[in-house]
Amino acid sequence: MLERIKGQIVNTLVEHAKMAPADVKFELAIEEIGIKSVDAVYMCGVLEEEFGIEVDPALIFECETLDMFAHEISALVIAPR
Amino acid sequence: MKWYVGLSNTGHDPAISIVDPDGNVVFAEATERFLQVKRAWGVPPDLAAHLKHAFNQTSFEPSRDQVEVCTSWASTQRASGRALLHPLMGRNQLDAIADYQADLFDNHGASFRLLDLANGPVELRRFEHHSCHTATAVHFSKAGDAVCLVIDGEGETGAVSQFTVAGRRIKRDWRSWNAGASLGFFYRWLTVKCGFSDVLGEEWKVMGLAACGQVREDLVEALSRTLTFNNHRPVLSDDDVVAEIDVQIQHAVRGVGEPVMQAADLAASGQYVYSRFADELVRGSMEKEPEALLLTGGCALNSSYNGTIQTRFGLPSVEIPPCPADDGNAIGAALLAWSVDHDAPIPPSDGSPYLGSAPDQHMIARFVRHAADHFDVAELGSGSAGAVAQRLSEGDIIGVMRGRAEFGPRALGHRSILADPRRADMKDRINKLVKGREPYRPFAPVVPAHLVGEWFEDANESPYMSKTLKWRQDRQALVPSVVHADGTGRVQTVCAQQNAWLFDLVMAFAGQTGVPVVLNTSLNIMGKPIVHSVEDTIAVLMTTGLDAVLLEDYLIEKRS
Numbered sequence: 001m002l003e004r005i006k007g008q009i010v011n012t013l014v015e016h017a018k019m020a021p022a023d024v025k026f027e028l029a030i031e032e033i034g035i036k037s038v039d040a041v042y043m044c045g046v047l048e049e050e051f052g053i054e055v056d057p058a059l060i061f062e063c064e065t066l067d068m069f070a071h072e073i074s075a076l077v078i079a080p081r
Numbered sequence: 082m083k084w085y086v087g088l089s090n091t092g093h094d095p096a097i098s099i100v101d102p103d104g105n106v107v108f109a110e111a112t113e114r115f116l117q118v119k120r121a122w123g124v125p126p127d128l129a130a131h132l133k134h135a136f137n138q139t140s141f142e143p144s145r146d147q148v149e150v151c152t153s154w155a156s157t158q159r160a161s162g163r164a165l166l167h168p169l170m171g172r173n174q175l176d177a178i179a180d181y182q183a184d185l186f187d188n189h190g191a192s193f194r195l196l197d198l199a200n201g202p203v204e205l206r207r208f209e210h211h212s213c214h215t216a217t218a219v220h221f222s223k224a225g226d227a228v229c230l231v232i233d234g235e236g237e238t239g240a241v242s243q244f245t246v247a248g249r250r251i252k253r254d255w256r257s258w259n260a261g262a263s264l265g266f267f268y269r270w271l272t273v274k275c276g277f278s279d280v281l282g283e284e285w286k287v288m289g290l291a292a293c294g295q296v297r298e299d300l301v302e303a304l305s306r307t308l309t310f311n312n313h314r315p316v317l318s319d320d321d322v323v324a325e326i327d328v329q330i331q332h333a334v335r336g337v338g339e340p341v342m343q344a345a346d347l348a349a350s351g352q353y354v355y356s357r358f359a360d361e362l363v364r365g366s367m368e369k370e371p372e373a374l375l376l377t378g379g380c381a382l383n384s385s386y387n388g389t390i391q392t393r394f395g396l397p398s399v400e401i402p403p404c405p406a407d408d409g410n411a412i413g414a415a416l417l418a419w420s421v422d423h424d425a426p427i428p429p430s431d432g433s434p435y436l437g438s439a440p441d442q443h444m445i446a447r448f449v450r451h452a453a454d455h456f457d458v459a460e461l462g463s464g465s466a467g468a469v470a471q472r473l474s475e476g477d478i479i480g481v482m483r484g485r486a487e488f489g490p491r492a493l494g495h496r497s498i499l500a501d502p503r504r505a506d507m508k509d510r511i512n513k514l515v516k517g518r519e520p521y522r523p524f525a526p527v528v529p530a531h532l533v534g535e536w537f538e539d540a541n542e543s544p545y546m547s548k549t550l551k552w553r554q555d556r557q558a559l560v561p562s563v564v565h566a567d568g569t570g571r572v573q574t575v576c577a578q579q580n581a582w583l584f585d586l587v588m589a590f591a592g593q594t595g596v597p598v599v600l601n602t603s604l605n606i607m608g609k610p611i612v613h614s615v616e617d618t619i620a621v622l623m624t625t626g627l628d629a630v631l632l633e634d635y636l637i638e639k640r641s
Contacts, residue, residue, distance in 0.1 A: 038260065045238060045258020057238045057258075058156055 087415030092181030095126035153410035213413030224373035233378030234265025249426030262315035276335035294345030313365025381405035404489035437486030514626025
């Protein structure tokens with residue numbers, strides 16, 4: 001699941017924020033990667049719809065790295081609803 | 082027992098509601114009414130004086146009851162990282178809203194302690210903004226099952242959401258995550274381009290002006306580029322595209338102080354483009370084949386658009402609550418908390434929008450006692466509807482303050498100015514003597530619900546004056562002062578069950594004149610909110626050319 005989520009994150013940033021796939025570095029913070037807040041928020045929405053979960057719009061700004069964000073999303077997907 | 086206080090805390094249009102332990106909305110009022118300051122920007126909805134006033138109108142017992150405090154945002158703009166730069170909005174205004182909101186989040190609760198309604202810190206229960214809009218819409222809806230479309234200026238993640246309503250329980254289908262893609266911001270921007278104030282909420286003026294202009298292809302083409310749609314979700318165009326649009330429409334923009342009609346084509350074209358955008362959203366909702374469509378959010382105040390969709394989309398019904406904008410969320414937040422605590426659906430309303438303050442009976446008695454030197458006072462008793470109808474038919478313009486105030490922006494007969502719509506000069510007279518409004522702006526008609534089809538094409542119910550419908554051609558000449566430039570009227574339909582007094586008045590007027598239509602406009606001084614107190618009402622009488630006011634069943638007239 002985590003890999004699928006990461007794949008979706010990369011696809012969204014490539015398609016929506018016009019980033020190169022190699023620039024999406026999961027070990028870095030979103031500002032270090034150069035993701036604008038508007039694009040970060042948009043990505044939350046893509047994940048919310050794609051995985052049928054409810055994402056707190058502040059979540060991505062509370063995670064120290066993109067990897068931590070992917071793990072948080074994964075936990076939401078796996079959690080019983 | 083647990084009571085629920087709902088607070089609308091966007092930073093503009095604050096409001097308060099109180100829900101009793103059984104889930105009844107027993108009070109709801111916008112702060113602007115209490116303060117008599119339009120939109121009350123930055124004022125906390127739990128202003129101590131208003132909070133005290135609100136509880137005084139209920140049977141809440143501090144020694145017995147507890148209060149849950151519920152707010153209409155789950156997170157602040159700053160916390161959620163929503164874009165604070167928007168190509169359609171000035172940075173200052175967005176920053177101001179974010180600052181107001183942050184302050185409100187920090188300080189809710191103090192007034193509850195001041196009034197001994199709480200001991201120690203107040204634990205806020207925060208609800209998602211568009212869920213609050215939806216809960217309010219479901220409360221006022223007759224339909225248990227529906228699709229609810231929230232078209233707003235802002236939201237927790239974006240400005241549009243869609244919910245499925247099943248057995249009065251709500252479940253979100255989707256929400257927009259493109260914060261800038263907002264039909265509300267589009268209309269605000271249009272309002273400024275037409276030379277009106279978005280801070281004062283003058284979107285109404287654009288809607289009214291639209292009927293006076295031509296839809297121009299070049300303007301439509303330019304304005305249509307502000308938003309695109311992806312699977313019915315709105316997407317804001319890039320900054321450079323918006324900058325191009327700015328240049329393309331510049332020739333049609335009206336500066337403040339320039340003649341109003343200069344902006345008529347821009348208003349007409351903008352309203353047309355708004356309708357196309359909103360259609361795209363409604364088409365998405367239609368995929369669920371709803372039994373009823375509930376429309377809410379600030380954009381659901383666009384009565385010109387609302388009036389067209391039931392017929393065009395072949396919907397069984399379209400319902401709009403009396404308070405679709407952010408003030409209405411005070412009700413939604415409190416009802417969501419009640420619903421969670423009782424594991425119950427959103428409780429239904431009896432349909433009454435009259436949830437605000439009642440006139441102060443002591444003040445009326447005092448006024449009547451001391452009025453004899455300056456006013457003629459007649460106690461009309463139970464015959465007041467017929468007596469007022471008679472005076473209207475004779476050409477008088479009469480203010481009404483009767484019963485509890487409406488919740489929502491429209492005067493629906495309890496804080497209204499009423500007049501005879503058959504007189505061609507009535508619109509100009511009211512403008513000259515009382516309202517001082519721009520001459521192009523229309524006045525609204527009240528029509529009995531069972532007769533609306535005889536007067537309007539494609540008629541449907543509009544109990545909260547939220548739909549503009551086309552007058553039947555052969556009826557327009559009978560009521561010239563409530564027919565707008567494009568042959569429409571923003572109608573309020575009334576029935577005996579929900580508006581007994583106003584229904585009786587319209588039927589009495591029909592009995593006297595043969596025309597079951599009365600002109601209804603809000604009772605206020607120009608630039609002020611609708612009246613709140615008895616003193617406000619007397620001030621309108623004394624500073625305008627009103628012929629009389631009805632305070633409950635006392636008719637007060639200036640001595641000639």
